[in-house]
Amino acid sequence: MKNTIIGKNAIIGKNVHIGNFTTIEDDVIIGDNTWIGNNANILNGTRIGESCQIHASAILGGIPQDLKYKNEYTFLTIGNETIIREFVTINKGTVSKNKTVIGNMNLIMANTHIGHDCYIGDNCIIGFNVGMAGEVIVGDFVNISGLTAIHQFSLIGEYSMVSGMSRIVKDVPPYVLASREPLSYVGLNSIGLKRRGFESGKIKELKDIYRIIFQEKRNTTLALELIKNSFAPSTERNLIIDFIKGSKRGIIKGNRE
Structure with missing residues (x-):
């Protein structure tokens, strides 16, 4: 030395x-x-x-x-x-x-x-x-x-993936793939979840949850209430609900296409 x-x-x-x-x-x-x-x-x-x-x-x-x-x-x-x-x-x-x-x-x-x-x-x-x-x-x-x-x-949730050269000014929820400008939800981080042992049924459930949040054009309060009523309690469902409720900056938007 x-x-x-x-x-x-x-x-x-x-x-x-x-x-x-x-x-x-x-x-x-x-x-x-x-x-x-x-x-x-x-x-x-x-x-x-x-x-x-x-x-x-x-x-x-x-x-x-x-x-x-x-x-x-x-x-x-x-x-x-x-x-x-x-x-x-x-x-x-x-x-x-x-x-x-x-x-x-x-x-x-x-x-x-x-x-x-x-x-x-x-x-x-x-x-x-x-x-x-x-x-x-x-x-x-x-x-x-x-x-x-x-x-x-900023908050960046578990198992999420953010693409290169991104600008994070809103919170990124768990399990998602975020890309584009402004940063948006472009799908589930499916490859990453499979690598971490998530089963296909759970990945489909997560996709369905985020479809309600990002693609069905409901406000956040109504979307979370529908998720509570439509999906059985689980670690993943509860994590998503708690993350979005706890976000002070607001979460990224859905894909505009």
Whole structure:
């Protein structure tokens, strides 16, 4: 390790590789079997799990780009088996939520920025050059393609997929494929759901639910009431209803064609 700086109070697990010219500050915890490349900066308040990969020139735990941040003590937490590629920047939290959270088994591709107080679930793929503003919430098994810009406070639901070069200014419900400009519902994320073990009957049910929401031109309140009355309670049905009810920004629109 050439010219590597490791704070004397940093806690480094077993079998951790640390590359050349990397800086690890005092208040950092790194789990066992994690690999850290050259020129990385892992800053105070960062907690990294086991078996992660942190590639060259990533900057983790940087000060939030938010004027309300007044140097309060906040964190960045990264789960196990997450891969963070080159030049990724992830800011720690502010007084709003106190921490930015990245879950387990995620792939965050090169040059992506994740702002303060964001939450990313497990098994997500965040494409290259994605720009994620503060306090965005991303559910499990989400795929966000490259060059996508995400407005602050946006919600992106579980098992959804967003096409490349998108602009997310409305919430993206679970299980959907979102594309076009403005960003719209263009169908179910059927391929992704099949890969994750969803059976054909469940995929058809989800398509029928979203047909009511997006294609039958009802207002949201009536659509949700019809879904409640037409489909038996299930994890998936309930997740969709709760997501839409909880959306403060409003959800994306249906395909205009």
